[in-house]
Amino acid sequence: MPRLANKVALITGAASGMGRSTAELFAREGASVAVTDANVDRGRETAQAIVDAGGVARFWELDVTSELSVGSVVKAAVEHFGKLDVLVNCAGIIGVDKPTHEVAEEEWDALFAVDVKGVFFTTKHVIPHLIANGGGSIINFSSIYGLIGNDEFTPYHVAKGAVTMQTRQDAASYGRYNIRVNSIHPSTVLTPLVEGIASAYEGGLPAYERMMTANQSIRRLGRPLEVAYAVLFLASDESSWITGVGLPIDGGYTAR
Secondary structure (H helix, E strand, O other): OOOOOOOEEEEEOOOOHHHHHHHHHHHHOOOEEEEEEOOHHHHHHHHHHHHHOOOEEEEEEOOOOOHHHHHHHHHHHHHHHOOOOEEEEOOOOOOOOOOHHHOOHHHHHHHHHHHOHHHHHHHHHHHHHHHHHOOEEEEEEOOHHHOOOOOOOHHHHHHHHHHHHHHHHHHHHHHHHOEEEEEEEEOOEOOHHHHHHHHHOOOHHHHHHHHHOOOOOOOOOEOHHHHHHHHHHHHOHHHOOOOOOEEEEOOOHHHO
16 A cells, blocks of 8 residues: 555645655555645646646645635645645755854844745644644654754754754653654755756865765765655654654765
């Protein structure tokens, strides 16, 4: 039997990269997928690709920084599919590469609006449906930068730290309703965004990969599907006694 048979999942940031890989894998494993993203063209393309492959999906345009947008889309998805079992909070941006004393208020707010408030809004509006459903699973995309510090992208580190803590708090709060909440923490993954950065790096992808994985035990970049399989496990009933966990998917980066 497919690992997500008869489940309905809502995935934010599902138009490309790890979000799209997760949406496509979920559909292959039997889930009906609410594909959501701010990018309408790519979002529709993702949903259509799932349908063309024999899966069940529908796209909704979603602005995770707007509670009105989030509430409307969650309501529409539940009305369309009849329920929700899984929420995957993948939508996120990396923001400016500045230390604290150089970050402008508007730069800080723009990042937190997506990476922190987005997770808050979607969780807030999905939880009542999971309670009504008798339980469910929420998987939040954090980052290794939500676990460790370094000297770059300070606002992103702080935002992902907030996602890590909200995961633990919500896991503690909603376990009584059989709702599990976990976070994943990828290192650098070869998404289309990273491919573009790597192609512009001196020496191209091979040089970029060597530089970015120098502190990893497995010295290569991750692939979106490798992350998606971890999300699949946390969404499935196979992980029914796992909640409040932050799972690094990082080639051993945080082990060193």
